[in-house]
Amino acid sequence: MPAPRTPFARQCLAARDRIGPLIRRTPILTDPDTGIHLKCENEQVTGSFKARGALNALTALGPGAVVVGSSGNHGIATAWAASRLGADATVVMTEATSAYKRNRIRRLGARVITCAGGNNARGDRVAEIAAATGAVPVSSYDHPLVVAGQASVGFEILEQLAGATTIVVPVGGGGLLAGVAAAVEVAGRRVRVVAAEPRAANDTALSLAAGRRIEIDPPVSVCDGVLAQTPGAFTFPLIRRLVDEVVEVGEDEVLAAMQELAVLGLTVEPTGALAFAAARTLPAAAGTVAVVSGGNVEPAEFRRLTGASRYPARP
Structure with a gap:
């Protein structure tokens, strides 16, 4: 791994070492229908990458x-x-x-x-x-220590999947997206980083198009974990510099992705299915990884949204 060139890069590596013994190294599974790899942060301690x-x-x-x-x-x-x-x-x-x-x-x-x-x-x-x-x-996304901790998701993906070519990451305020993108840069890998955002809560897409942080009205989306009204002041410059593309996803596409993940036996909340939904719209390519960001959903709500007859047991 190349030597880190900035204080924040060093902070990301320090975070990886600090928290590594206390969190789960979550698995990467593969959807047999699409070949998309799934970084299962729904199986993380507390049920999400957070x-x-x-x-x-x-x-x-x-x-x-x-x-x-x-x-x-x-x-x-x-x-x-x-x-x-x-x-x-x-x-x-x-x-x-x-x-x-x-x-x-x-x-x-x-x-x-x-x-x-x-x-x-x-x-x-x-x-x-x-x-x-x-x-x-301590902001959920706009704090350097939080973003540095989320970078460990990116480091793990790059270590677990040598053939990774694209990482698709859900975005709200941008903490996970900025962290994964920073990890890719620190590692010196040629891997595309793609943001997945609800069309109904597209502050990041609007901000990138404008070249500045745009504030939107309080959004309404089934993806309740990414309802930021504007990208973070710390995260946006990283996203603008390091992220290759933003894919906006409709509500029906999110629910369809959530249902597909349920068929695979994964308990995933709507926000957790967002990156997979976006990845399914991209041209098929080997080495595409979608970050399944979380699985904290009330059992009855999970069954209502997915039609699943059972609630998969969390490891």
């Missing part, structure tokens, strides 16, 4: 109180990491977020506060709590 960034951030920051905004998975991951490290965690969520995810966060010992409005209003509430209590705000 465990990587949250654990890296809280470990590096040390003991103390943190406050985060989350649609669910970052909150679950932060609560889990805080419980391991003896930290105090508060999670701010909009009123529209999943009760299933809110309850998981509470069971892990974190405090949950709900607010009206979209993700921007949630961010304002996080800032208010941080100012009032001294808790450290």
Whole structure:
């Protein structure tokens, strides 16, 4: 692996080494119908890739109180990491977020506060709590330590699949996308990085087209994990420089991908099927990997969306 050339590149490598013993090296499976490889972060600790960034951030920051905004998975991951490290965690969520995810966060010992409005209003509430209590705000996507932790997904893919040619990554605020793209750059591999975004929540596509961060109204999509209203201030420059393409995906395409993954025995939430949905629209090519980002979905909702007669057991 080439020597890292920037402080952030070194931070990504440090994160990989720091969290490696504490997270799962998730498997790569292959969809037999399309040949698309699936990086199964739905089998990660806490059920999503978010465990990587949250654990890296809280470990590096040390003991103390943190406050985060989350649609669910970052909150679950932060609560889990805080419980391991003896930290105090508060999670701010909009009123529209999943009760299933809110309850998981509470069971892990974190405090949950709900607010009206979209993700921007949630961010304002996080800032208010941080100012009032001294808790450290840790963005779900726009924090260097979080992005560095997510880069470990990219490092693993490149180590597990020597023939990787394209990595398709879901994007909301851009933490996972920026991290994977940074890992590809650090590794010096000629691998295309493609963003997958809901057509109904396409702030990244609009921002890249405009050459600047665009803010959209609070979006509505079945992909509740990627409802950012604007790309992150830290992540957007990385995405603009390192990402090759954005594929916008319709709601029906996401649900069809989710159903296909269920047939393969994978419990995947809608956002977790987003990259696979996008990958299925690309020209067939060997070495295409879709990051299945998470599997935290309430069992009855999973059955409703997929038509599955059973809820696959999580490893």
